[in-house]
Structure formats: C-alpha cells, structure tokens
Amino acid sequence: MRRTGVYPNQFTFSAILPACANTFIVVHGEQIHCLVRKHGFDTDIFVGSALVDMYAKCSDMISAERVFDEMPDRNLVSWNSMIVGFLQNKLYDRAVRVFMQVVGDKSISPDQVSFSSVLSACANMGSSYFGRQVHGLVVKHGLITLAYVKNSLMDMYCKCGFFEDAVKIFRTIGDRDVVAWNVMVTGCVQNDNFEEACNYFWAMRSEGISPDEASFSTALHASASLAQLNQGTLIHDQIIKTGFVMNTCVASSLITMYAKCGNLVDAYRVFEEIEDRNVVCWTAMIAACQQHGCADQVIELFEDMLREGIKPDYITFVCVLSACSHTGRVEEGFAYLNSMTKLHDMSPGAEHYACMVDLLGRAGRLDEAKRFVEAMPIKPDSSVWGALLGACRNHGNLEMGRDVAQKLFEIEPDNSGNYVLLSNMYTRCGRLEEANEVRRLMGVNKVRKEPGCSWIDFKNTTFVFTAHDRSHSRTDEIYEMLAKLEELVKKKGYVAETQFAINSVEEYKERSLWYHSEKLALAFGLLTLPVGAPIRIKKNLRTCGDCHTVMKFASEIFEREIIVRDINRFHRFADGLCSCRDYW
Structure with missing residues (x-):
C-alpha cells in the first residue's frame, strides 16, 4: 500500500499495530510509530491505545507509559491496555495502581477486562485483602454474573489460599464452561488437594464438558503428585478418545505422570510416539530418567536433543547436572555447566x-x-x-x-x-x-x-504405614512376613546398618530398623500382590540405607521388581541391584 502511494489513516494504523504486537518484535512497532507521528495520528485515541498495547506486548512498558502519558484523551480501552500490559509483564503492583486510578475517575466505569485483569494481578501477588475489595466493586458495578469475571474471582481466591470462597462462587455458576472447571481443578492442585482435583476433573466429564489441554495437563499433574497410576491411565484413556494424544503439552504431562508413578517404560513409550518434540517433551523425558537413576540415559537423551537442534532450558540443565552428580561424572558436569554460558547464553x-x-x-x-x-x-x-x-x-x-x-x-x-x-x-x-x-x-x-510414612496401593485402596505400625487388620501376618524376610536376608549376608537407627540403646537398634515404614509396606506387598507383579512403595522422606539394602536382597530372594519412590528419587530394585547403583 505504501509503495503505491496510498497514505495510511487512523484505521490503517489501528489495524497494523496489533500485527506488530503479535510478532513480539518491538522494532516493527517502532517503525510504525514513526509513521504514526509523521502522518499526524499520534493524538488519535484509538491509535494511541493500539500503540500502548503494542509496546506492552513487546515487553517495553517504559515506551507504553510514555505513549499513554502523552495521549491528550484516554478512554477505557487505553486504561485497560495499561492494566493488561503491567499484568502481562508481571508488574502486578503497577497494574493495581492503574486500576485504582480508573476507579477514581468518575468519567470512566471499569468493565470485565479491567476487573479480570486486576483480579489476576491480585492472584499473582497473593493479595486477598485487595482482591476482596475488588470483589465488592464487581458486585457494585453489576458484573458478578459475567463468567469471565467469576472465573477470575475463583482464580484469585484459589491462588490466595481461600479455596472455599472459590467453591462458593463456582456453585453459583449455572452454565459452567471448561474454563470454570479448569480454574477449580488448578485451584485444587495449587492448594495441594490432588485427590479433589481428580474429582473435579471427572465431575466435569460427567457433565458432558469436553476437557482441553489445560484440563488434561492439570489432572495428570494431580495424578502424578498422588502417584496414582490407575488414575493416570484412566485419564490417558480419555486423552486418546478426545484426540489430544498428539498435543505436546499433554504428552509431556503424560511422560511426567508415568515417570512419577514409577512406570518409566510407558513414559518412554509416550515420548517415542510424539512426532514434533519440543524442549518441554525432551526435558520431561530427561527428568523422568534422572528421577529413576538412569543417568547414562539422561546424558544420551540430552545429546540426542542437541543433535536435533533443540535448545535446552533451565530445567534441562538441572536434570543433566543432577545425573552427573549421581554417577560421579565430575569433569562432564563442569563441562556442561560451562556450556550453559559459552554455548547456550544462559546464566546458571x-x-x-x-x-x-x-x-x-x-x-x-x-x-x-x-x-x-x-x-x-x-x-x-x-x-x-x-x-x-x-x-x-x-x-x-x-x-x-x-x-x-x-x-x-x-x-x-x-x-x-x-x-x-x-x-x-x-x-x-x-x-x-x-x-x-x-x-x-x-x-x-x-x-x-515430619513423621515418616510409607504407602502402597492394593485393589484401589491406599494402605499407609508408619514406623512400628500395628494398626492394620493383617498386622500379625505382616510381622510374620517381616520375620521370614529377616531370616532370608541374613542367610544372604545381610548385616544391620545400625547407624540408621534412631534408638540410642544399642541392643534395640537392630530391632527398631526392622519396623521402618517402608519395610512394613514391603511385607504387606509381598503378602497381597500377585506373584511376579511389581511392588510400588511411596515414602514421604528419604529412604534409609538399611531399608535400601533390605530391598535389594528382597528383590533377588522373591524375584520381584520393587520400586520405591522417596522424597528425592525412584529406586528400582531388581535381581539384587538398585537403579541408583548405591550412589544416591
């Protein structure tokens, strides 16, 4: 158009500036800004608002503010552009201050964009006090019925730790869309209520709402946090049915879910089926291998990723350096650390x-x-x-x-x-x-x-054990199995590692070791799970060295795969060996 000699007007600039914003390259917008001034449209309210929005989206809030301050007239769109701009650039307190100016201006009435944006700022600041004041203004302006605003209110209350207030608002929504359900599922996860997150996900499905990638990713995160493999596989079924199996965000969450539930084989199977892998997919698989003590595989995957031209991110390097740490690769570790700054322009x-x-x-x-x-x-x-x-x-x-x-x-x-x-x-x-x-x-x-405890799943029920636990209905059988296990491992050469016993009385140290929670869970697993089935145990603390030794012996004696997920990593015991190579 420019080459043909046709002069742009305010409508041209209002249309082209959003395109510049969507490139996220500020130079494009600056060139158009020069033309705006040259043609005398810098005082037009719509062009000015588009310029503010463009600079904000290109992360140049200094220029956005300068344009805003120079505008002779401002409307609600102009003010909203500033609020949204500060929000997008994580300057939450500035977004709140601009909103307060809007409220103080009698000639302007905030709309759902204003309220939703400032509520998001409050949520990210954890400012429930100001968020409640905004809630009052929402009601005063008669916007409480709008789904967009209600979703932002629920999100604010969830992120500020007032989950019950979010539930009250959720119950007032008549026609709930997928966004409303996602806010609740995410809110449960943010408040560490993972079981409730899964319940909300299935309730959404029962109401006929089709999940999106955010729904699936969040529900999978909740399943992973619970280490509930059955729950995760059911969600995987839904992903296949709804066609999200090739979505890279969902696939990455699937990898993480299977890995955190102790199933590295299925995690790798999901990874291999992804056609267009991005850095998140690669990092999810690298992290999975690192958690399971497969350090050689971590290095191999990392090198494969580099060969495919994928730029590693912050988390990728954490996983790689951790893998080096757990295998004693000192020189390699320093080489990878130095490569962050020299090759990948990243500060450790x-x-x-x-x-x-x-x-x-x-x-x-x-x-x-x-x-x-x-x-x-x-x-x-x-x-x-x-x-x-x-x-x-x-x-x-x-x-x-x-x-x-x-x-x-x-x-x-x-x-x-x-x-x-x-x-x-x-x-x-x-x-x-x-x-x-x-x-x-x-x-x-x-x-x-924090008191140590271990848990194991059997027939859709989770059984929790603490040290010296005698609360279970099969306690006598469990302790009989422990005695049998003790006898068998001693024949194999087991010697109690009493330095891991808490009891200070020497003659009781060895006996107390045998009543650690993960040993009780192991005995229960040997009693209840089918012969040959893997035994998956979860623990909320780091497993002790003596339990680690016993698990190795037990895997050989009973010819069972034993997978222990502790606070730090996975230990996969098979044939008398552990995946961590006793270096954890």
Missing part, C-alpha cells in the same frame, strides 16, 4: 550450583565443594548449603557439617531436616550430648520433624 542458577556442590560432595571432594560455594557469582541459598550438608553427612565431616548447618539454621530456621541431619551426625560420632542439644534447639524453635 542456584539449582545448577547446588548440583555442582552435590557432585563434588558425593565424590568426597568436600574442601573443593566449599571453595566452589564461596566463589559462586550468586549468593548461595538453602539448596546449595543443603547439598554441602548432605555431603558432610555422607563422608562424616562433622566440623564442616556443623558450620554449614548453622548457616542453614539462619536461612531456613523452620526446616526440620537440617536439625535432624546434624543431630544424626553427632550421634554417629558418639557425641550424644551435642545430638540431644540439637534436638532441644528444635523444641525451642518450635520445629517439628
């Missing part, structure tokens, strides 16, 4: 540095690990110091461990794990008085250790 974060500290610590190079922490370009956080404390525990370096623990007590005074680690280190060195002092410090600071 705290998680990457924590992996490197863990890598050096597991290799026994504690002094080098400490020097690495002190030389880091960013301030070490709890993940970095925690990796070093774990290394001190593994290698019995009490002096360094004590200093590191003191730093962790300052950074995260409510984390019971740090106190327990230091206390156990004192106990293993025979310094019981100092160990008891650490326990007393926990009491003074009102820090409580």
Whole structure:
C-alpha cells in the first residue's frame, strides 16, 4: 500500500499495530510509530491505545507509559491496555495502581477486562485483602454474573489460599464452561488437594464438558503428585478418545505422570510416539530418567536433543547436572555447566550450583565443594548449603557439617531436616550430648520433624504405614512376613546398618530398623500382590540405607521388581541391584 502511494489513516494504523504486537518484535512497532507521528495520528485515541498495547506486548512498558502519558484523551480501552500490559509483564503492583486510578475517575466505569485483569494481578501477588475489595466493586458495578469475571474471582481466591470462597462462587455458576472447571481443578492442585482435583476433573466429564489441554495437563499433574497410576491411565484413556494424544503439552504431562508413578517404560513409550518434540517433551523425558537413576540415559537423551537442534532450558540443565552428580561424572558436569554460558547464553542458577556442590560432595571432594560455594557469582541459598550438608553427612565431616548447618539454621530456621541431619551426625560420632542439644534447639524453635510414612496401593485402596505400625487388620501376618524376610536376608549376608537407627540403646537398634515404614509396606506387598507383579512403595522422606539394602536382597530372594519412590528419587530394585547403583 505504501509503495503505491496510498497514505495510511487512523484505521490503517489501528489495524497494523496489533500485527506488530503479535510478532513480539518491538522494532516493527517502532517503525510504525514513526509513521504514526509523521502522518499526524499520534493524538488519535484509538491509535494511541493500539500503540500502548503494542509496546506492552513487546515487553517495553517504559515506551507504553510514555505513549499513554502523552495521549491528550484516554478512554477505557487505553486504561485497560495499561492494566493488561503491567499484568502481562508481571508488574502486578503497577497494574493495581492503574486500576485504582480508573476507579477514581468518575468519567470512566471499569468493565470485565479491567476487573479480570486486576483480579489476576491480585492472584499473582497473593493479595486477598485487595482482591476482596475488588470483589465488592464487581458486585457494585453489576458484573458478578459475567463468567469471565467469576472465573477470575475463583482464580484469585484459589491462588490466595481461600479455596472455599472459590467453591462458593463456582456453585453459583449455572452454565459452567471448561474454563470454570479448569480454574477449580488448578485451584485444587495449587492448594495441594490432588485427590479433589481428580474429582473435579471427572465431575466435569460427567457433565458432558469436553476437557482441553489445560484440563488434561492439570489432572495428570494431580495424578502424578498422588502417584496414582490407575488414575493416570484412566485419564490417558480419555486423552486418546478426545484426540489430544498428539498435543505436546499433554504428552509431556503424560511422560511426567508415568515417570512419577514409577512406570518409566510407558513414559518412554509416550515420548517415542510424539512426532514434533519440543524442549518441554525432551526435558520431561530427561527428568523422568534422572528421577529413576538412569543417568547414562539422561546424558544420551540430552545429546540426542542437541543433535536435533533443540535448545535446552533451565530445567534441562538441572536434570543433566543432577545425573552427573549421581554417577560421579565430575569433569562432564563442569563441562556442561560451562556450556550453559559459552554455548547456550544462559546464566546458571542456584539449582545448577547446588548440583555442582552435590557432585563434588558425593565424590568426597568436600574442601573443593566449599571453595566452589564461596566463589559462586550468586549468593548461595538453602539448596546449595543443603547439598554441602548432605555431603558432610555422607563422608562424616562433622566440623564442616556443623558450620554449614548453622548457616542453614539462619536461612531456613523452620526446616526440620537440617536439625535432624546434624543431630544424626553427632550421634554417629558418639557425641550424644551435642545430638540431644540439637534436638532441644528444635523444641525451642518450635520445629517439628515430619513423621515418616510409607504407602502402597492394593485393589484401589491406599494402605499407609508408619514406623512400628500395628494398626492394620493383617498386622500379625505382616510381622510374620517381616520375620521370614529377616531370616532370608541374613542367610544372604545381610548385616544391620545400625547407624540408621534412631534408638540410642544399642541392643534395640537392630530391632527398631526392622519396623521402618517402608519395610512394613514391603511385607504387606509381598503378602497381597500377585506373584511376579511389581511392588510400588511411596515414602514421604528419604529412604534409609538399611531399608535400601533390605530391598535389594528382597528383590533377588522373591524375584520381584520393587520400586520405591522417596522424597528425592525412584529406586528400582531388581535381581539384587538398585537403579541408583548405591550412589544416591
């Protein structure tokens, strides 16, 4: 049009500026902005609003504000462009301030875009106090019946931790669409109510609402968090029926679900069926292998991904460095860390540095690990110091461990794990008085250790065990199976690792080890699950070394695959060996 000599007008610019915004390349918009000024349309209210929107979408809020401030006249679209722009650029407090200006201007009445945007800002800020005030304004302006606004209100209450308030609003919606259901499913997940998230998903299906990719991804996330393989496979059935099986977002969630439910084979099968894999798909599969202790496969997948021209992201490198850490690949780990800045233009974060500290610590190079922490370009956080404390525990370096623990007590005074680690280190060195002092410090600071428990699924029922548990109807049979297991493993050469016993009385240490929750779950699995079926056990804490040894023996004696998912990773026991290679 320009080449033919036809001059653009305000309608031309209002049409072309959104196209510039959708390229996300600010130079395109700046060139059009120059033409706007040249042709004298910079005072047009519609062109000005389109310019604000374009700069905001191109993440240039300074230019957006400048255009907005220079506008001689503003309408609601102009104000909404600023609110939405600040929201999209995660400047939530600025979005709230602009909304307050709109409310204070008697000549303008906020609409559903204004309210929905500011409610999203409140949700991301966790500001329930201002969110409730906005709720009042919604009612005052008569917009409470609009689905768009109701969904934003539910999202705000969910993200601010007031789930029951979201439920009350949800129940007032007559004709619920998929977005309303998705908000509730996501809200359940955000509030760690994973079982309820699955219930909402199935209730949506029963009402005839077709799920979208967000529905499936969130429901799969909930199933993965519960480690409910049966639930996950049922959702997989729905994905196949509704044609979302080739959606990369859903496929990535499927990989994660199968991996977190202990089924790496099906996770890999889903990965192989994806035709157009993006970085999320690759990272999901790499993370799955890393969680299951398949470090060689992690490195192999990572190199395959690079050969296919896929640029790794932040999480990809965390998985790769963690794999190096768990297999003692010190040189390779440093090579990958250096490649982040040199080849991929990415700055390492705290998680990457924590992996490197863990890598050096597991290799026994504690002094080098400490020097690495002190030389880091960013301030070490709890993940970095925690990796070093774990290394001190593994290698019995009490002096360094004590200093590191003191730093962790300052950074995260409510984390019971740090106190327990230091206390156990004192106990293993025979310094019981100092160990008891650490326990007393926990009491003074009102820090409580999370009680350990393990659970196992049988016939759609989850059975939970705690240490020394005698609450189950088949308790006598379970303890008989434990006695049988103890006899069999001792014949194979098992020696109790009493350093993992909490009891300070020596003669009771070995006996107390046999009543750990994961051993009780194992005995129950051996009693109830069909011969040859894998035994899948979940634990909320890190599994202890003695239980790890017993699981290896049991897998060989009973010729069973035993999969233990603890707080850190998966351990797959088969033929007397563990997938972690005893290096976890």
